[in-house]
Amino acid sequence: MRIAVLDDHQHVAASYADWEGLGAEVDFVHEHLLGDALVDRIGGADVVVAMRERTPFDAALLERLPALRLLVTTGMKNASIDVAAAHARGVTVCGTRSLPGPAAELTWALLLATMRSVPAADRAVRAGGWQDDLLPGTDLAGATLGVIGLGRLGQRVARVGLAFEMEVLAWSQHLDPEVARSHGVEPVSQEELLRRSDAVTLHLRLSERTRGVVGAAELELMRPTAVLVNTSRGPLVDQSALLSALHAGAIGGAGLDVYDEEPLPVDHPLRSAPRTVLTPHLGYVTDEGYRLFYGDAVDDVAAWAAGEPVRLLEAE
Known part of the structure; x- marks a missing residue:
C-alpha cells in the first residue's frame, strides 16, 4: 500500500x-x-x-x-x-x-495584534524607535465585538469577548436568537452588527451561500476604526473589496489567516496592504x-x- x-x-x-x-x-x-x-x-x-x-x-x-x-x-x-x-x-x-480551541485562540491573537498594532510596535522597537510613530490602541473593555457565525468556534470567541467586558453581537443567516441570548450575546441583523462593531470576526463554513458574505457593501457599513478578522475561509470576504477598503482607510485594519489562494503568492497585494496582520493559515497548526x-x-x-x-x- x-x-x-x-x-x-x-x-x-x-x-x-x-x-x-x-x-x-x-x-x-x-x-x-x-x-x-x-x-x-x-x-x-x-x-x-x-x-x-x-x-x-x-x-x-x-x-x-x-x-x-x-x-x-x-x-x-x-x-x-x-x-x-x-x-x-x-x-x-x-x-x-x-479541536475547536486553536482557531478561536488565533482569532484573538490576530484581533489583539491588529487593534493594538503589535507588529508595527515590534518593528519600531527593533528599528530603535519607541512610541513616536504609533497610534494609540483600542480598548477592548466597553468596545463591541461582532461575531458572524455563532457555531462552536463563534461561541468560544464570544465567551472571550465577554471576559474582556466587550458587548458581543452575533448574526448569521440561520441564527437562533434564543441560542445567542443563552450565550450572553445580542442577536442582530448583519447590517446592525457591521455598523455597531469595533471588531468583526467571521466563523462560517464556506458555501455558495456564504461566499462573499462580506463584500464592498458590507465593508462600507463598518466604522473607519473597526477591524475585520478572518480565520475561517478566505472567500468569505471579497478580497478586492477588502484591499480597496484598506487602501482607502475605510476600515481600521484586518487580521487574516486565510486567503482565496493558499499559499499566498509572493507578489500578492495583501502582502503589502496597510494596517494588516497576516498569518499563513495557522488556525489549526x-x-x-x-x-x-x-x-x-x-x-x-x-x-x-x-x-x-x-x-x-x-x-x-
Whole structure:
C-alpha cells in the first residue's frame, strides 16, 4: 500500500503518528502541489491524506488518480473534495476529529495584534524607535465585538469577548436568537452588527451561500476604526473589496489567516496592504491539533484496510 500525505510544510507529520505500524510506503509531500505536478507525485498512491482544504479534489483530478482508493481529510468537513465524485469512482472518503480551541485562540491573537498594532510596535522597537510613530490602541473593555457565525468556534470567541467586558453581537443567516441570548450575546441583523462593531470576526463554513458574505457593501457599513478578522475561509470576504477598503482607510485594519489562494503568492497585494496582520493559515497548526489529525488519519487507514472504515464522509 502506498500513502501520500500532502502539505506537510513543516516536516512534522511523520512524528505525530505511528505511520510505520501501517506497513506501508508513506510519501510525506512537503511542498504544495497542484495540477500535473500533483498527479505525477501521487498518481500511484492507494491512499491520500489531505490537509484541510488546501488541495481541491474535484471530479477531474479524481479521474487522473486511478489507483486511489481512500481519501482522508483532516477534519470532518472539506468543501474542496467532491465526495460524490469520489464515491462514484469507488473511493472511500474519511475524516478526522479536530479541536475547536486553536482557531478561536488565533482569532484573538490576530484581533489583539491588529487593534493594538503589535507588529508595527515590534518593528519600531527593533528599528530603535519607541512610541513616536504609533497610534494609540483600542480598548477592548466597553468596545463591541461582532461575531458572524455563532457555531462552536463563534461561541468560544464570544465567551472571550465577554471576559474582556466587550458587548458581543452575533448574526448569521440561520441564527437562533434564543441560542445567542443563552450565550450572553445580542442577536442582530448583519447590517446592525457591521455598523455597531469595533471588531468583526467571521466563523462560517464556506458555501455558495456564504461566499462573499462580506463584500464592498458590507465593508462600507463598518466604522473607519473597526477591524475585520478572518480565520475561517478566505472567500468569505471579497478580497478586492477588502484591499480597496484598506487602501482607502475605510476600515481600521484586518487580521487574516486565510486567503482565496493558499499559499499566498509572493507578489500578492495583501502582502503589502496597510494596517494588516497576516498569518499563513495557522488556525489549526498546534501540537495537539496535529497529534489528533495525524493520529486519526492513521487510524482511518488501518480501519479501511481492515474492511471497517470509520469517520466516513457522505456527499451533501
